[in-house]
Amino acid sequence: SGVTLTESVTVGGGRATACFDSVVFSGPITVAVDLRLMEAFADVLNVTLRHCVLAAGAQLRIGGLSESTARLMPRALVNMTNVTSLEGTVVLHGAMPPHSSVLLANSTLRATVGGSQYVPTTPGHAGLRCGPTLVLDGVRLLSTRFVMTRSSLVCGGASCATILVERGLGVNLSSVFYMDNCAVISETYVMHGLASDLRVSGGSVFSIQNSSWSALSIEYYKGACVFEDVAVDGGSVLQVVSGTFRLGFAMLITNVLTVTGGSWLVHRGNEFRTAYVVYVADENGVAFCDRSVWSILQNDFKHGSYSSSIVLMTSKWLPPSDSRLTIYGVCNEAKGSHVTDYGEDLNIGTPVTVLDCGVCTVDAECFAARTSGISGCECVCAAGGYGGTCLPAAVPDGLGPFPLSDAKDTEVRCVHGGSISSVEYPDPGVRGLCFVNVTFTAAIVLDLSRFDAPEQTLNITLLQCVLVGLSVRGSGGRVHVSVTSSMLDSGELEFRGYFGTGSQIMVAGSAIVSTLSYAIAFSDFFLGATSTLLLIENRIEGNNNAVYISDTVVDGGGIIVKGNTLLSTADEDEVQTAAFVGNIDVKKGGYIDVENNTMSAANGIYFFGDTNVGSAGLLRVADCTLFGRAGSFFPALLYLEGSVTLQGGAQWRVEGNSVSAASLITMEDTLHEILLSGSGTTVALAHNRQVDGSIVFCNLFASSIVVKPPARLVVGCNPQGDEEVLYDDVFPEEVVLFRCGTCNDDAACYMPGTESVDRGSCSCSCKDGWHGASCLPFEVPDTVVPPLPERAVDGDTSCVVSQTLTSLTLNMWKTHHCYVGVTFSGVGAVLTFFFDSMPLHLPINITITGCTFLEGAALQFVGGAEAAESAGVLIRVSLTVMRSSVVAFALAFPQLCDIAVTEVDVVQSSAVHLPDTVNNMCSVLLLHDVVLTASSLLVSNVRAHALRYGGFGLYSFGTLTLVGGSSLYARYC
Structure with missing residues (x-):
């Protein structure tokens, strides 16, 4: 009790009891509870x-009995709770003695392929790493109860098997x-049988119930x-x-599925959100015999x-000629x-009895062999029938969710003020987290399965917080997440996984700025009904x-994106998209x-892959302003x-909508279609303004727009400059046109929400x-957005002196950065200052003197859009x-910059790779789309030598812009 085990040990020793209470098993050790050594x-x-x-990497192994030995041992009660x-x-291995019980309850098990130390022992698979949380190794249950309840099991890694x-x-x-x-x-497998069969026999029950599985692999033949x-007999x-x-x-996925001897599937x-619920690899591999039944009742099938x-x-399969299949299908979608x-x-390749x-019938709803009749839709059990459907084995006690806790014990208490680098998950029953x-100071991952x-x-609230990366991972439950008036200036804000029915995620009044590919992401993201x-x-x-x-x-439900400023800072030759x-x-x-969003990017909304809107769904883009990027490929x-x-x-x-330097809609090629069908289906393009007429209004292919009446395509009153657009050859003949x-x-x-129209x-x-x-089907909730947080500024004015750095992490939220006599060595020591992440409301001082930069340790100053x-x-x-x-300057610098690069000695033997640019030039000063506003840049007394052909002293690519009395001087170099 209450100890930490750091060495391997075997427990048994002729005792009848092995008890571990509040014990920590730590390190790559194995603790074995060998039933063979316990009191027989x-x-x-x-x-x-x-x-x-x-x-x-600790392993707990319980078992060790062969089936013949297990029959001679006393019953075993294995209880694992709050693990x-x-x-x-x-690891459970071997047979359990008859009439035993194994319980895993109220526990959280997590492992990854890289972190778990378990190595399979199945011949031919010894090199496989799959990060399991639970291993069933040769487990045989003989008149035994095995129950996992109220637990979460998570594994990560491309080959992982929970x-x-x-x-x-x-x-x-x-x-x-x-x-x-x-x-x-x-990431891949929930239950992976390595060269293993599953056999349920002798009046037994194998039940997966009231549980959620998430395994979103997109690989073929990964189940x-x-x-x-699989045999049920x-x-x-x-x-x-x-x-x-x-x-x-x-x-x-199985090679063969056999249900015989009056059994029930x-x-x-x-x-079910999957391509196949049951995939039988052998097309002759399905057999239902001896009055066995398959009931498919009240399921919802989705992709x-x-x-x-x-x-x-x-999958496709052929029923054996000598089998009589009875399959019931009732109320499925x-x-x-x-x-x-x-x-x-x-x-399903055989006739199905559809009800x-x-x-309700006995054969469809109940295990008929143990049922005496049915009352309404309730099964009446005969002798030996258990539970609501008269199962052949007793239903274990203690199943079901936790009872609802007393509200006074589950109150979510807020953390106010201060700095933290990690988050502890709350006590059982507590319904969320709150930070004000x-x-x-570090990126945070909130895995909702851990609650x-x-x-x-669950309620997750962040109000006026400063973030450096936040990932919220849904696990199927209902959750309300609110990120309000908060700042993120590095990392990303990510939502991933399944957020259950009635959930709400709100990000409001916040500044989310990232140098990564995206600032806020919803990937592998499922919103419940x-x-x-x-x-x-937001910005x-x-x-x-x-x-x-x-x-x-x-x-x-719905997604509402309203009143935001959305910016992309990518180069012209990269994808630039607001959304x-x-x-x-x-x-x-x-x-x-x-x-009502303002967008600055080549494209406003980039639709990739299949966009499907059905059953009275609505896709609306309204009152938005796009400032496109001249020179981009078909901006829209x-x-x-x-x-x-x-x-x-x-x-x-x-x-x-209003667009500048962009089209309203662009379709990439004729392989894609816009397809309208069904009564009430409507596309309306109206009252959109293109500020200038230098770019085509709609870059569409009329042959790629298919309108199947009574669906409607309505287009009208779209000005281009001061003239109303002409739509020659843009839309198919089914289009309904109207003028301003x-x-x-x-x-x-x-119209679905409209009573009448006053023309x-x-x-x-x-x-x-x-x-x-x-008359829309939704209403944007009123949101009172407090100001952004007053972030504490680090006012430390001290210098880093006479050190050698091969890696470093900068705190941008400070006013003074000073390095004297420091050697920066290697690409891990790139010194990058992001002005958008600095407290620009205060004077900023960056001093670098007497320093040495070696082997790609560049010095970079990066502005904003x-x-x-x-x-x-x-x-x-x-x-x-x-x-x-190299010294590199990029993008729009803050106003009132005074920059001087003086007395620098440079020898360049190769181009320097800069992670934030595609141009790797052999140069001393590199300027990438620099904008100086009321600022000056002085380059003086620089001595440079290139050991290869084609070096530049000062190289500017993109556009160099000097405004507001700005100046750039290069002298005495």
Whole structure:
């Protein structure tokens, strides 16, 4: 009890009990509880772990019995509760004695491929590293209960398997295997059987219920659960019930699936987001015999991360000629539609008995062999039938979520002020985290699966905080996240994973500025039904993309991006996009609303891959202003590198926007389409202004726009300069055109929410529950945005003196940076100052004197997209030696800069690679799109020598801009 184990040990020694209470297993050690060595004549063997921690590669091994020996041993009770594993592994191996019980409850197990020390022992797989949290090695359950409940299991790494099965898993003689109320997250496998079969036999039950799995691999033939063969026989049950599965290629992959001896396979009440639920590799590998039944009841089938179009129950297989398959299909949905043809809709290659919703029969709803009848839709069990569906083995006690905690014990208390570098997860039952006016000194990852507050809404609040990177990872529960009036000036703000039904994510009134590819990202991001994402009144600045949204489903909820300033700082030959939207699916009345934003980038919104808007979904871009980039490749407010499909009453509205140096819409090539079909489906392009006429208004291919009546394409009143646009050969003949001064109902109003249109004033009267001048299906919530935080400035004026640095991290939020007699060596010692991350409201002093820069240790000064106001910036670089290094200036410097580079001795033997530019020139001073405003740059007394042809003393690429009385002098060099 209460100790730390750092050496390997074997426990047993003729005792009947092995108990670990609040023990830390630390380091690459193995602690073995060998049942063979325990008291063989005891009534029961007890193995208990409470509040224990496995860390740094520790392994806990329990078992060791062969099946023949297990039958001679007393029953074993293995209880593991409140166990935390960080790069540790729990290993159960061998057979369990009859009538035993194994419980893993209320625990969190995490491992990665690189951190876990477990090495498989299956022949042919000894070199595989898969980072398992739990290993079932040759486990045989004999009249035994195995229960995992209220636990989270997470593994990371390309080949990771959260649960690893070696030498087969057998559930026999009325045994039960339950995964209940668990959250499992893996990059590849949830349960991986290495050369292993799964066999459920002798009246046993294998149940995955009330759990969520997330394994978003996009690789072909990678399943969440993989076995060589799966066999259910002898009146047994394999059931998957009330789960949420967000997966890639398949939930289950096996060579052979055999259900015999009056057994039952059940898929009931699940949400499957995957290409295949059951993938049987052998097309002759499915066999249902001896009155066995497959029930497929009340499931919702949707696409997963592998494919946006494949949504199937099974792979193709041929039923054996001598088998009689009984498959029931009841009240299932696929891709949002009710399933009626199970062959066509779900790829089941044999007749299915289809029952209407609400119709219940014994064979479909219950395990018939243990059922005496059915009352309504409730099974009435015969002798030997257990639980609500009369299962053949007793349902274990203690299943289900935590009981709701007393509210007074789960209050979220806020942290006010101060600086912190890490976040501790709260106590069980506490429903979130709150930070007010806190400065984070390191990037933070919030993994919501680590919060122990089941069935509750988590609240994550950050108000007036300073961030250097934040990642929030959803795990399927409902969560409210609020990032308000906060600052991020390095790293990125990222949301990843699944945010459950009714969630809300809001980023408001914040400054999110990043030098990385994107500033705020939503990738592998799933919004549960009726959830909302709000980006309101922020300044968001990234290198390639300000906002990045990819592989996202909007299901009855919405995304609102309103009142933001979105900037891309990338070079002209890189992708410059205010918002990148890749492979998005909007349905069931869901909406994406982008309105009243100011964008500075080559492209406003870059649609990549498939954009699908269906079942009354809405995609709206309104009242936005785009300042395009001259010289960019086909700049546009909306750039389409993929197809857009609208159907089932969906609408796409592009209205009231203003674009400069850009088109309104550009489609990359004729391989892509805009496809409209279905009643009420509408595209409206109206009242958009192109400030100048030097670029084509719409760069579209009429042949690539397909309008299937009664769908409508409405275009009108789009001025180009002072003239209304002519649409010759831009749109297909089905287009409805109108001129300025006339009123078109579809262009003026969102007709599903409109009661009537006054054509005199061209105004809309809304139905109850619809909002705004256009009668939209949503209302932007009122947000009171406090000012940004008063960040504490480091006023230290001391200098770094006479050191040799090969790596360094700078604190930008200080007023003085001073280096005297310092040697910077190698590319790890690049000294980069980002002005956008500095307290420019105070005078800034940067002094570098008597220093030496060697082997690529460049000195860089990086501005922003535009000249920021400042209290003055003084930069002095003097008496400096540079060898294969460079001084670089980039982008728009703050106003009132006084810069002098004097008395520098330089020898360049090669071009210097700068990570933030594509130009690697052999030069002394490098200027990249520099803008000086009311500033001066003096280069004096520089002695330079190049050891190769083609060196430059001062090299400027892009555009060099001097305004507001600025000057650049190069003299005595």
